[in-house]
Every structure is written in structure tokens, then in C-alpha cells.
Amino acid sequence: MKALVLEAQGRLAQKECSVRQPDPDELLVKTEAATICTSDLNDIKHNSFGIRFPMIMGHEGAGVVVAVGKNVTGFNIGDRIAAHPVMPCGTCSNCLRGLPHLCGNMKHLGINLEGVFAEYFCIRADRARKIPNTMDYDVASLMEPVSVCIEALERANVKKDGTVLIIGDGPFGIIMTRLLRVYNPGRVILTGRHSFRLAMAGNAETIHERETADVSEKVYQLTNGEGVDSAVLCVGTGQAVNTAITCLKARGTLSVFSAVMPMPAIDLFRVHVKELNLCGSCNDENYLDRALELLDKRELGLKDMITHRIPFDNWEKAFELAEKGKDEALKVTLTFT
Numbered sequence: 502m503k504a505l506v507l508e509a510q511g512r513l514a515q516k517e518c519s520v521r522q523p524d525p526d527e528l529l530v531k532t533e534a535a536t537i538c539t540s541d542l543n544d545i546k547h548n549s550f551g552i553r554f555p556m557i558m559g560h561e562g563a564g565v566v567v568a569v570g571k572n573v574t575g576f577n578i579g580d581r582i583a584a585h586p587v588m589p590c591g592t593c594s595n596c597l598r599g600l601p602h603l604c605g606n607m608k609h610l611g612i613n614l615e616g617v618f619a620e621y622f623c624i625r626a627d628r629a630r631k632i633p634n635t636m637d638y639d640v641a642s643l644m645e646p647v648s649v650c651i652e653a654l655e656r657a658n659v660k661k662d663g664t665v666l667i668i669g670d671g672p673f674g675i676i677m678t679r680l681l682r683v684y685n686p687g688r689v690i691l692t693g694r695h696s697f698r699l700a701m702a703g704n705a706e707t708i709h710e711r712e713t714a715d716v717s718e719k720v721y722q723l724t725n726g727e728g729v730d731s732a733v734l735c736v737g738t739g740q741a742v743n744t745a746i747t748c749l750k751a752r753g754t755l756s757v758f759s760a761v762m763p764m765p766a767i768d769l770f771r772v773h774v775k776e777l778n779l780c781g782s783c784n785d786e787n788y789l790d791r792a793l794e795l796l797d798k799r800e801l802g803l804k805d806m807i808t809h810r811i812p813f814d815n816w817e818k819a820f821e822l823a824e825k826g827k828d829e830a831l832k833v834t835l836t837f838t
């Protein structure tokens with residue numbers, strides 16, 4: 502099969518690889534759609550998770566089952582499925598206390614398991630979900646990004662009629678503004694630096710950072726001087742952390758979804774006097790079914806998150822768009838025929 506292999510830091514190449522037969526608890530899937538994630542771009546560039554080369558990349562995938570491991574029940578050849586890339590061990594202390602997404606022995610497609618940027622991939626059956634007949638594979642490949650966005654919003658303690666600030670107009674920030682419709686908040690504000698992406702925010706009010714002298718002041722203007730109840734950090738800068746801390750109301754919550762590098766100086770005095778809650782959100786607490794349900798809600802328009810569908814053989818163009826096309830692309834999906 503053809504596959505995209507990370508051969509060294511910064512070097513992704515199309516290679517011919519053998520198709521692995523599924524383990525007893527796995528499915529072998531013929532890939533139909535595989536979507537590029539911001540974290541793939543980071544992994545290729547920085548290899549922060551210590552990927553051992555060579556590794557087939559990619560973790561947002563969907564396809565059709567072509568072989569079923571001998572211990573698997575509930576799946577058959579021909580089933581259309583979406584894959585979730587995180588494999589918790591089920592036996593470590595985090596798994597046992599109900600936090601499998603923070604498993605200490607986690608396996609992850611595209612990091613320490615062969616990923617979905619290939620004509621075939623294997624997935625543990627408990628991490629796959631059958632998708633509705635009416636759902637396209639490209640949409641289904643968004644099951645995991647939507648799951649992690651749900652986690653970020655849940656951790657941000659989003660409340661009905663509350664005010665929510667999403668900082669960052671990357672794919673995750675935009676998906677969150679769309680998902681927020683089901684939480685019925687009073688007001689959603691998205692800040693970012695790209696007109697094209699800000700325009701995809703659905704019903705959210707937007708602040709263009711390049712055209713705004715003081716983002717926090719603008720947030721206070723939009724909220725009649727009150728600030729916001731919840732904030733989600735979808736960009737990894739210290740400045741964004743402090744914008745959130747400035748804009749939160751007393752007892753507000755900041756959900757740190759992005760990895761912030763380098764370590765920022767944080768205004769903990771404000772955290773103290775406003776009794777803010779700072780929390781992280783990473784992976785997701787098993788929101789696979791919920792994510793598919795929301796992907797199937799046409800009114801959220803999550804299908805529109807995919808701006809480009811590009812044949813697998815043109816992968817170089819796809820990666821360039823995902824990396825540099827901030828004024829024309831959001832999610833870029835590789836398609837297979």
C-alpha cells in the first residue's frame with residue numbers, strides 16, 4: 502500500500518509499505534478519508550512526542566472494514582467506520598479512575614501506532630464507530646477533532662446563557678464556535694487573525710486581532726463591561742493566556758486546549774483576586790458517540806469545516822494548504838479511491 506511516512510524530523514515521504522493484518526482485537530480498514538490535523542504539522546516539524554522513525558502519520562480517518570480480528574464482535578466486513586486514534590490501556594491508574602484519555606500507557610495512531618495516511622490502517626475495534634449511512638467519510642474523519650472540542654467546552658464549564666470566549670481561529674477554534682450552538686450560551690466571541698477563518702464562525706461575534714488595538718477591551722465592550730464566564734485557549738501563546746485571564750469574570754473558567762510554548766508568564770494575581778479556575782483539556786473522555794451525533798446535525802454545518810478534498814497522491818499540495826493556506830483553507834482531507 503501507499504503510505505505517508507515520517508522518515509526524520511521535517512521529512513514526510515510517500516512510501517510503499519506492507520498492509521498489516523489486524524490483531525485479534527482490531528479491524529483492518531480501507532481508508533476512504535484522512536484529514537490533516539494541526540498536530541500532524543507540529544509533529545512533522547518539531548516531533549514533540551518523540552515519534553520513532555519511520556512512522557506512518559495521520560490520526561483522523563474513516564473508511565470501510567475489510568478484515569475483522571478473531572476476537573472482535575459487533576463489526577463486519579463492509580461496515581463504514583470512523584476511527585478514534587487514542588488507545589487507552591484500560592489497566593493503569595488513570596484508566597481505572599475513569600480517565601482513559603489520560604492513560605499512562607497510551608498508544609496513539611500516527612505517534613506510536615501506524616496512522617491513517619495510508620491506503621489501509623488497523624484500529625482497535627473499541628475505538629471505532631459505525632457511521633450513519635448518510636454520512637460521508639470526510640465528515641466522519643472529523644470524529645476525533647470534534648470529540649476533543651467537546652472536551653474543551655465541557656472543561657470550560659460552558660453554561661446556558663453564559664458568555665464564551667474562544668481565542669484562536671484555527672480549525673479547533675472554528676469547530677468549537679459551531680458546536681457551541683448546542684450549549685445555548687448567551688454570547689460567543691471568537692478572536693483570530695484571519696478574515697477567511699473568522700467568517701466561518703457561524704453565529705459567533707468575531708474580533709480581528711490585527712485590526713483591534715486592545716482585544717480585552719473589545720471583549721469588555723461587547724459584553725457591556727462584564728467579561729466572559731468561560732474561555733478556551735485555541736492558540737499557544739502566553740499573550741492569549743493573559744487575554745483570557747483579563748477577560749474572565751470572577752469565578753470564570755479557562756480551558757487550556759492548546760499547548761503553550763515557551764512557558765509563559767501568567768498574571769496569577771488576577772487569577773487570585775478573581776478566583777478563576779484554570780484547567781487543561783487534552784484528548785477526550787470518550788465523546789465518540791456524541792461527536793458522531795453532532796457531526797450528523799446539519800444545522801451545525803460541521804461539513805463546511807472541510808474546505809479542501811485532495812486525492813492522496815497530491816498529498817504535498819494538501820500539506821502545503823493545511824500549513825500555509827490560512828486565508829483559504831481550514832480542514833484539508835486526503836481522499837482515496
Ligand SMILES: [Zn+2]
Nearest residue numbers: 538540561646
Ligand atoms: Zn487531530
Ligand SMILES: [Zn+2]
Nearest residue numbers: 590593596604
Ligand atoms: Zn491506561
